[in-house]
Amino acid sequence: MIGTVIGAVAIVLLTACFPQDRLGFLLGLALWGAACGLLATLLRNSAAYAAALAGYTTAIIAIDELGATGGANGDVFILAVTRASDQRGLHRHHQRGHRPRHDRYRRRAPPPGCSTRHDFR
Numbered sequence: 001m002i003g004t005v006i007g008a009v010a011i012v013l014l015t016a017c018f019p020q021d022r023l024g025f026l027l028g029l030a031l032w033g034a035a036c037g038l039l040a041t042l043l044r045n046s047a048a049y050a051a052a053l054a055g056y057t058t059a060i061i062a063i064d065e066l067g068a069t070g071g072a073n074g075d076v077f078i079l080a081v082t083r084a085s086d087q088r089g090l091h092r093h094h095q096r097g098h099r100p101r102h103d104r105y106r107r108r109a110p111p112p113g114c115s116t117r118h119d120f121r
Helices: 002-017 022-042 045-066 076-095
Strands: none
Touching: 002 022, 002 045, 002 076, 022 045, 045 076
16 A cells, blocks of 8 residues: 555656756656656565555556546645555555465475475376
């Protein structure tokens, strides 16, 4: 959730810095995405996920902001608040225990008679 908030704040600031300059806005968005990707690679666990989430939240809000014609509109703050509040509802949903089960990714013991998991065919 912290990545969503950071991404929402970043797109509001980016829009405020380049209100009428589409090239500067897109360049800033590309640099922000690259920085988030770099941090997601260098960090681990939830910090890496937060960095990646900040990067693609910014891109999602930028897509909504630019619209079909490619021109910036004045709804960036409302779009950022809506996006961040949607993620909070999803976070509460997962806190209540509605998590998908990922049993297929757990390690299983090898069958009897095999020394490692890769011995059987």
